[in-house]
Amino acid sequence: MTTVRQRRAGKGTEAAEDQPSEEKNVKPDGKILSDHTGGRLWNILSISVGGIVALSLGLLTSVYVATLHENDLWFSNIKEVEREISFRTECGLYYSYYKQMIQAASIQQGLHGLVYDNKTESVRTINILERMNVYQEVLLSILYRILPIQQYLEPVYFYIYTLFGLQAVYVIALYVTSWLLSGTWLSGLLAACWYITNRTDTTRVEFTIPLRENWALPFFAVQIAAITYLLRTHLQPVQERLTLTAVFIATFLFSLTWQFNQFMMLIQALALFILDCFDMLPTAKVTWLYIIQISALLLVCVLQFFNSMILGSLLISFNASVLIARTIQKNLKKGGLLNRLGKLILHVLLVLCLTLLINKFIKKSLNLESDEHIFKFLKAKFGFGATRDFDANLYLCEEAFGLLPLNTFSRLSDTLLFYVYVFVLFLLTVAAVIVAFQNLSGSNQVQFMEKMEEYTITLKPDAAYNLIHTVLFGCLALSTMRMKYLWTSHMCVFASFGLCSTEVWKLILKCIHLYTSQRTHVIKYSILIITLLYISYKFWPGIMDELSELREFYDPDTVELMNWIKSSTPNTAVFAGSMQLLAGVKLCTGRTLTNHPHYEDKNLRERTKQIYQIYAKRSPEDVYRILRSFGTDYVILEDSICYERRHSRGCRLRDLLDIANGHIMDGLGENEPDLKPSLYPRFCEEIKKNLPPYTVHFTRVFQNKTFHVYKLAKHK
Numbered sequence: 001m002t003t004v005r006q007r008r009a010g011k012g013t014e015a016a017e018d019q020p021s022e023e024k025n026v027k028p029d030g031k032i033l034s035d036h037t038g039g040r041l042w043n044i045l046s047i048s049v050g051g052i053v054a055l056s057l058g059l060l061t062s063v064y065v066a067t068l069h070e071n072d073l074w075f076s077n078i079k080e081v082e083r084e085i086s087f088r089t090e091c092g093l094y095y096s097y098y099k100q101m102i103q104a105a106s107i108q109q110g111l112h113g114l115v116y117d118n119k120t121e122s123v124r125t126i127n128i129l130e131r132m133n134v135y136q137e138v139l140l141s142i143l144y145r146i147l148p149i150q151q152y153l154e155p156v157y158f159y160i161y162t163l164f165g166l167q168a169v170y171v172i173a174l175y176v177t178s179w180l181l182s183g184t185w186l187s188g189l190l191a192a193c194w195y196i197t198n199r200t201d202t203t204r205v206e207f208t209i210p211l212r213e214n215w216a217l218p219f220f221a222v223q224i225a226a227i228t229y230l231l232r233t234h235l236q237p238v239q240e241r242l243t244l245t246a247v248f249i250a251t252f253l254f255s256l257t258w259q260f261n262q263f264m265m266l267i268q269a270l271a272l273f274i275l276d277c278f279d280m281l282p283t284a285k286v287t288w289l290y291i292i293q294i295s296a297l298l299l300v301c302v303l304q305f306f307n308s309m310i311l312g313s314l315l316i317s318f319n320a321s322v323l324i325a326r327t328i329q330k331n332l333k334k335g336g337l338l339n340r341l342g343k344l345i346l347h348v349l350l351v352l353c354l355t356l357l358i359n360k361f362i363k364k365s366l367n368l369e370s371d372e373h374i375f376k377f378l379k380a381k382f383g384f385g386a387t388r389d390f391d392a393n394l395y396l397c398e399e400a401f402g403l404l405p406l407n408t409f410s411r412l413s414d415t416l417l418f419y420v421y422v423f424v425l426f427l428l429t430v431a432a433v434i435v436a437f438q439n440l441s442g443s444n445q446v447q448f449m450e451k452m453e454e455y456t457i458t459l460k461p462d463a464a465y466n467l468i469h470t471v472l473f474g475c476l477a478l479s480t481m482r483m484k485y486l487w488t489s490h491m492c493v494f495a496s497f498g499l500c501s502t503e504v505w506k507l508i509l510k511c512i513h514l515y516t517s518q519r520t521h522v523i524k525y526s527i528l529i530i531t532l533l534y535i536s537y538k539f540w541p542g543i544m545d546e547l548s549e550l551r552e553f554y555d556p557d558t559v560e561l562m563n564w565i566k567s568s569t570p571n572t573a574v575f576a577g578s579m580q581l582l583a584g585v586k587l588c589t590g591r592t593l594t595n596h597p598h599y600e601d602k603n604l605r606e607r608t609k610q611i612y613q614i615y616a617k618r619s620p621e622d623v624y625r626i627l628r629s630f631g632t633d634y635v636i637l638e639d640s641i642c643y644e645r646r647h648s649r650g651c652r653l654r655d656l657l658d659i660a661n662g663h664i665m666d667g668l669g670e671n672e673p674d675l676k677p678s679l680y681p682r683f684c685e686e687i688k689k690n691l692p693p694y695t696v697h698f699t700r701v702f703q704n705k706t707f708h709v710y711k712l713a714k715h716k
Helices: 035-073 080-085 089-103 107-115 135-146 155-182 185-197 212-230 237-257 261-277 283-303 314-328 337-366 372-381 390-396 407-414 417-441 446-459 461-479 481-500 502-511 517-548 556-568 579-589 602-615 620-629 653-661 683-689
Strands: 003-006 024-026 032-034 551-554 574-576 634-638 698-703 707-712
Touching: 035 155, 035 185, 035 517, 035 551, 080 089, 080 551, 080 556, 080 579, 089 107, 089 135, 089 155, 089 579, 107 135, 135 155, 135 237, 155 185, 155 212, 155 461, 155 481, 185 481, 185 517, 212 237, 212 283, 212 461, 212 481, 237 261, 237 283, 261 283, 261 314, 261 337, 261 461, 283 314, 314 337, 337 417, 372 390, 390 602, 390 653, 407 417, 407 481, 417 461, 417 481, 417 502, 461 481, 481 517, 502 517, 556 579, 556 698, 556 707, 574 579, 579 634, 602 620, 602 634, 602 653, 602 683, 620 683, 620 707, 683 707
Parallel strands: 574 634
Antiparallel strands: 003 551, 024 032, 634 707, 698 707
16 A cells, blocks of 8 residues: 655745726816826736736645645655556556657657557557547647757656646636636635645645646636636627637636546536526527537547547537527516516426437437446435446445535634635525526516615626536535535635625625725725735644655555566566556556556446456356456455455445345345355455465465465466
């Protein structure tokens, strides 16, 4: 198991972006000067200072996470094999393609090796560019080859510095979004500070560097910032076209770099759909956003050689259904309250039915089953029947796919983030409900509008979009812990916007009949400064301590295993084992694998289940036959899996295999009535006894405290 240990001694002022006031100032000498010129200069100064602060915070965040990574692993001092082992599970698999492109004789040969890959899955040739989102590794490897930096920078540092650099883009995008919403760059400053001080819950880039989300989320944040700007009123046509272009580019890059892009954008499309139904967004802009999502995804589909999972995505079906339904129901936003509610219900049902029909038709036509494991997982997770499906249970038993732990909220509360977030969320949700009701009722009475004036903040489309965005992604994070990083980063934006928004404080003070413009600004800036001082006082010492704590990568058993494979097995050898470990085997040794952690393929999922019979109660003959059917030369058994204690009974890998095979689980506890005892002992335990039924097929060739490697006999 990879661990870290203690390192041994050895080698200004801001201005809102509102329109300048039309009033005139009168000097004592009687000269009348317009505020227009002064207002423009003030805005330029504010934007310049805010921009400098944004760039500084982005760069500081990048340096911060890079320093944490170095301090945690002593990355600059450890051997290359140790560096590569530190890229755990699927991270190692993705980085291996970057390494493969770097080591190829030419760029053309490197690309050919990815398009016709026969080392990632034995006895199969697959197209890596179609199956996986690795264009970023391809681009980086090409840049490294053509730029004159080889003498100054190792390939691994070029790779990780790029990822840490993207963190700067991420923080700047969050900063800008908060600034756009509130009208003050101080709001962006607070959002960035919250992002950094809540780093445990906002990012994991420093220890999972090549993970796809670390590439994708910065572009997603840029897209949200661009959408926030697009939804502002009174944009010039040129500004609108440039912003739509920025949205498209960010959406395309987000889609290209993460295989789960379609599910995230589906939630985003749902947010747009809800707001459009309640007439809280301009319909024309919503239509453009639907089209951009479809266009970006289809372009990625082309680049990924018409990946079937993209073509069968719910996002394409949903967006197409909304556009079709809108064409059918042309008078959707006309009529009284009851009339519009009836039309709205019919519209939602029509969109739902069309989405299911279109998606079913596409999947039937193309015979798509790539994402069926996700729907099995969701069905079991939300209680629509128990399942014995191995793939679904594999996800259900992982903590990352469980509910968001309650201690997350206590950590977020320590920085005041969660308290502010809930306060702002409550206010804006109530106001949004009132305005949605007003829009549906079609009321245009002057008196009613005057009463509702204090709620006009929610009439701003950018604020309304970010409200629904945070609600929907909050629901996703609460249900699936791994997705919390999509929510917590936006939480920083939303809370800082609410705390620094003149409209929010105006709304509060009007409700308690204490509103004056001067009082609003005093309260807003006072609370902002107090919050920043509190965060600095409480968390600055901890950040300094964190930066001074030095550790060292330490995993001698895995290092020994990788060195043995490189020195004692042929380059063409095929290895079987756990998919997490095999990703490291490919990266460190270049050997051929039977299976790997990129799970978005039905054949691979079935293959992995078969390979994992090495941890089930199966006969040596069955296991040997299965392994040889995939061309296996060596099998690696891990004690940490065979004797697993990390999960409770029923969630250990061996238990999932027993249930899937219809066998009774080990240990004390209940079993389902139809499960039966196996005729054979557990393979991974029994093989170590060197009994004749096992030694005739398997010969142990390597062993340490963690791993046991067996060579398969080649019977005629």
